[in-house]
Amino acid sequence: MGAFETATARRSLLKGLGALAVGTSLPAKAQQLLADPGIELHPLPRVVSKGAWSDLARAMTGDLVLPNDAYFGNYSQVNNLSYSQRPAAIARCVTDADVSACLKWAHNTNTPFAVRSGGHNYAGFSTTSGLLIDMSPMAKIKADGDRVIIxxxxxxxxxxxxxxxxxxxxxxxxxxxxxxxxxxxxxxIGFNMRLYGIGSDLLRSTDLMLASGEKVTASATEHAKLLWACQGGGGGNFGVNTSFTLQTFPVSTVTVFILTWSKNQERVLYDLLHRLQEAPPGFGCKISVTPPTPQQRAQGDDIVISVMGQAHQGTPPLKELFGTLLEQADPKRTIEIDMPYWEAQDILAEEALPYFYREQSVFLKTENLTEKAVADMIATARAMPGTSLPSSFKFFQVGGEVNKLKPTDTAFVHRGFDWLFSSEVNWWELRDPPSLVSDNLVWQQQFYDKVRRLTPSGGAYQNFPDPALKDWQSAYYAENYRDLQKVKVEVDPGSLFTFAQAIKPA
Structure with missing residues (x-):
């Protein structure tokens, strides 16, 4: 359950640092901001008997992996190490029947569980001390005309x-x-969303195993409200989705680019936000603002602004889109013109290695990003205490097709905005003392609260879950929350699927 993401800043940083770290207790303030999912979401109330585990193993075609078994550590690895938690067992599901068996068993034994495909949930909502339902073996992908079944x-x-x-x-x-x-x-979200809509806008049907163990197909013609709920309602709320059918589009060529600016940061950021917002839908980008780490600051380094993205065939050339900003960019840059689409994606892709992080988000309108507001963002970034790892705040470009749907057309309510802002703090426990991590998390919260006030209706992106978000129901779902609750009543009235920010039945 999880999540989309400075060319060198985020998750590709930890190659060579190793996948695990020794845990260190953070100060109380930082604990409040992170919120421990092991306490709030999936507690294991009692020890499950060996016989009960044997019953589940016999009911499955796939493997039930226990802590002493080979590869248990690999299967249980999370991406955000802030929420490392060892499950009691891992069910490696290979069929729909395996998923159904797991749900029935969890209900009958009153064992908490979590469902995982990639394990990248920012807030640890795909971790548990109980049964981890591992969907990764159910990974077949096939073409179906101009659609794909995943x-x-x-x-x-x-x-x-x-x-x-x-x-x-x-x-x-x-x-x-x-x-x-x-x-x-x-x-x-992704660079194509301004041209095609967000990913869930392309969802035509999905198969789910419900809390009852029943399999249903949600589409425009059957269980239509359930399909609506799966188009942005968030994972882990209504059932276990075992397949997705999506509309696809033919590929041609794209121009890809990675540009940086290390001077005149306030002016550059303001101009990028206002100029690129006017680009046609075939253009998509992400702007990152990366303050120096304390070590880099001591060497005299300052904030770096970077833009990466792509322009589909038929989009005006970059010189026209960026104007004089292209000339002002640092000499080291990547621009590849008219590359085959999927070859170009290899330049833009990133690797997601485990480390410690926290992310917060809000949708923004360009009209609210005044020169004063942008200058204040840069000043605040310069005041970040910093850790041993680079951290950034980012602007993912939305608009285009995303905004052609009404907020209630799907469960994804965030329509009518220009940018998705997110702020990240990254750290490594072996290098960064708890007091420093706490200082950075407090800084982040104050920065986030300030940015949220720029667009009060901006909500928050449900794929970047924030455990400290007190108004998460309205932030993630706004007016759609009540209808999502009604769907929850229909498919999971007993809240078998639950976690700290799970949708509750009406």
Whole structure:
């Protein structure tokens, strides 16, 4: 369940640092901001007997993996190490019947569970001390005319390769290890969204295993409200999605670019936000603002602004889109003109290695990003305490087809905006003391609160869940929350599927 994401800043940073770290207790303030999912979401109330585990193993075609079994550590690895938690067992589901058996068993034994495809949930909502339902073996992908059917356990990179063979594409992210299920169920942002809509806008049907163990297909003609709920209602709320059928589009060529600016940051950021917002729908980008780490600051480094993205065939040339900003960019740059689509995506892709992080988000309108507001963002970024790892705040460009739907047309309510803002803090426990992490998380919260006030109706992106968000119901879903509650009553009235920010029945 999970999530899309400075060319060198985010998750590709930890190669060589290793996948695990020794845990250190953070100060109380930081604990409040992170919120421990092991306490709030999936507590294991009692020890499950060996006989009960044996019953589940016999009911499954796939493997039930226990802590002493080979590869248990690999299967239980999370992406956000802030929420590392060892499950009691891992069910490696290979069929719909396996998923049904797991749900019935969890209900009968009163065992908490979580469902995982990629394990990239920012807030740890795909972790548990109970049964981890691992969907990754159910990863088949096949063409169906101009549509693609994606298994509930498939990860992004497998989807990319299948679509490349088809000569087609969808709205997709850049992080190769993210589960397609979490990406789609929470909306799904990517560079194609201004041209085709967000990922869930392309969803035509989905198969689910419900809390009862029953399999249903949600489409425009059957269980239509359930399909509506799966188009942005978030993963882990209504059932286990075992497959997704999406509309695809033919590929041609794109121009890809990665540009940076290390001077005149306030002016550059303001001009980028206002100029690029006017670009046609075939243009998509992400702007990143990366303050120096304390070590870099001591060497005299300052904030770097970067833009990466793509322009589809038929879009005006970059010189026209960027104007004088292109001339002002740093000499080191990447611009590849008219590349085959999927070859170009290899330049934009990133690897998602485990580390510690926290992310917060809000949708913004360009009209609210005044010169004063942008200058204040840069000043605030310069005041960030910083950790041993680079952190950024980012603007994902929305608009275009995303805004052609009404907020209530699907469960994804965030229409009518120009940018999705997100702020990240990254750290590594072996290098960054708890007090420093706490200082950075407090800084982040104050920065986020200030930015949210720029567009009060901006909500928050449900695929970037924030455990500290007190108004998450309205922030993620706004006026759609009541209808999502009604769907919850129909398919899971007893809230078998539950976590800290799960939709509650009406």
């Amino acid at each position: 298994g509930g356990g498939a990860i992004n990179v497998a989807v990319y390769r299948a679509l490349e063979r088809m000569g087609r594409t969808i709205t997709h992210g850049r992080c190769e290890g993210v589960g397609a299920a979490g990406f789609l169920l929470g909306g799904g």
